[in-house]
Amino acid sequence: MNRSRLIEIIKNKKSFLCVGLDSDAEKIPTHLKNEEDPVFAFNKGIIDATLPYAVAYKPNIAFYESRGSKGWQSLEKTMGYLSTMTGEVFTIADAKRGDIGNSAAHYARAFFQTMNFDSVTVSPYMGFDSVEPFLNYDDKWTILLALTSNRGSEDFQVTQHQLPSLLEKMGIKTICGRKLYESVIEKALTWKNSEKIMFVVGATQAELIGQIREIAPDSFLLVPGVGAQGGSLAEVARKGLNKDCGLLVNASRSIIFASSGKDFEKAAAEEAERMQKEMENMLKEKGII
């Protein structure tokens, strides 16, 4: 999917909601467990119910992989179903892969060719040659981890690169003081085909989203961590929206496990609609729609 089509979908649906398909086989409603493939049946139910409100779907690969090749079959069926809506919804493989050269090329093939995802999340740790094979695909997106929503983001993404206050007082600010996530964003934006890069920025880091917008004014940001993880949608939108919207905000558990009963589709739709309405107001406030 290209950028203008993505923006079109956002404006049509008045939403920048991404539904995270963190479909833990142990947590899906009991009445689905007699289905041939309970996880796929669950995903299909969630997709059908939330489709009016969501612009993107994001299977979290970990929850499929833990069941081995059977889990991968559920994932393939889910993508097969989403592929019937190619161009209508944006699909994200939340895989956080990160390997080099030929290995990276095989991961890109897995998600872009074998399964036809529009995008995949990638870890930047190994540098440019671990990302390049993903960027070589037309109309496919690479979503680089930048500043994540977990507590461990402090271990390497932020803390290590901070300048000690003593040096800041001496006026030494830039020579070695870039935080790692800032370096990742700045460097990635110099790479060939960087217009097909998005960045993962956790909603719990809302106060830093404004700073990230200074480095990456035009980039789309994929923002997880709203809802169950405690990030504020209003705060994220206030700091993160740009003229094209520029945000995909993900909610997983708060939507897909809104009810564990037979009404799980209705409950998911209600929660997705609630978020969509909030987003519609924000898009109007900013004059985007």
Next chain:
Amino acid sequence: MNRSRLIEIIKNKKSFLCVGLDSDAEKIPTHLKNEEDPVFAFNKGIIDATLPYAVAYKPNIAFYESRGSKGWQSLEKTMGYLSTMTGEVFTIADAKRGDIGNSAAHYARAFFQTMNFDSVTVSPYMGFDSVEPFLNYDDKWTILLALTSNRGSEDFQVTQHQLPSLLEKMGIKTICGRKLYESVIEKALTWKNSEKIMFVVGATQAELIGQIREIAPDSFLLVPGVGAQGGSLAEVARKGLNKDCGLLVNASRSIIFASSGKDFEKAAAEEAERMQKEMENMLKEKGII
């Protein structure tokens, strides 16, 4: 597998060779393509042929995943076969996963429970809570990416944290001058269960292995990049061997694709034996055997 058993196998086989099962379906010998599962048939042939010389096997998950659930089936069959030798060979899932909390727990389950690997490679980018779920398993190992063998390792692992020479001249060395891979190793060694952590250090970085040994004298290092990628086994061993050996040196293409004909097993065995003999000499020189 626990540490003492791993050291025992190394001493028994007089080898610290890991065979990388980068089993690209398009590169395996033509005569295998009529087998029910050509990739598994290839892996079984390679394992049987190299077993006297190798202490570890490392499927590179990318090469399986690019074929979707069918590739995962080949991987499961390969691990099923290796599991018949549990305690005799050390198995590594080269997956480079890196996600948080519950997602990380699902990845750990995929490789440690669903497939019974002894270890898995993990990216440190997201910090402690992305690694912790792997460390909670008894007798399982987490192999953290530290300093990789590719050119892109310069993008974030090394360059970003270097102190500018001006500050070094001022005697300011430690406050913000740690390279990222050094921070990763130092911090990881403070984590609970850190005795079950190994580190990935590329063979092309041999000159830095000596420095890494100062930070992590006792840790096992998984060293890819010997052979096709140009790293020197002699140099790696000289800088990296410790009293328990402390190294697993991986070779992939140079062994598994030593011949693309019907003699692929014989050719793989010969190349593995050549490396094992070299390693035996090094282990003797260091007084380890």
